[in-house]
């Protein structure tokens with residue numbers, strides 16, 4: 225499951241993340257954890273935010289992280305938005321690390337609508353969470369300072385593509401120097417990973433965005449028009 229993320233919401237107003245929309249169905253099939261797992265995640269999330277005696281409270285409730293009203297009131301709403309817990313390695317992750325646990329469903333949640341809150345949660349592994357924290361750092365370039373998601377919006381570059389490049393150690397200026405597709409060096413491991421993701425049913429666009437490849441290039445890899453010798 226490494227590298228996959230499952231997202232409860234749809235696209236969000238703050239411009240955080242393009243999302244992997246596929247994956248829920250397949251992971252439900254393969255893991256099929258019970259509803260009670262998600263219920264426990266929900267309970268612990270509320271406790272971190274609302275219970276001052278909770279060990280984790282200082283990092284959550286204590287610094288203003290809260291659970292939006294729709295989710296707070298109803299574990300069913302939380303489960304319905306987030307889907308099942310994909311695996312024991314996954315925990316609930318706030319996409320914007322300074323944001324709250326918000327459903328972002330403005331038609332159903334007065335709280336999120338009033339605060340114009342985005343869908344800010346996804347299931348992620350510890351590796352992804354560590355990467356997100358890195359990506360939430362502020363970057364100063366061209367005399368301005370913004371977080372990664374804001375840079376991606378200002379520079380009209382896909383957030384996942386930008387995240388991927390920064391995570392591989394490139395500066396912001398380097399990361400935006402090449403358009404998607406031209407930038408990535410390819411190797412056998414990447415070819416295998418693209419094909420594996422495709423076989424597992426991950427959406428074409430999310431695979432493409434992950435590596436910043438063009439549609440043609442991605443299709444050629446998957447259909448073995450190129451790199452046919454890689455097995």
Ligand SMILES: [Zn+2]
Pocket residue numbers: 292293294295326327328329333335336
């Ligand atoms: Zn909400």
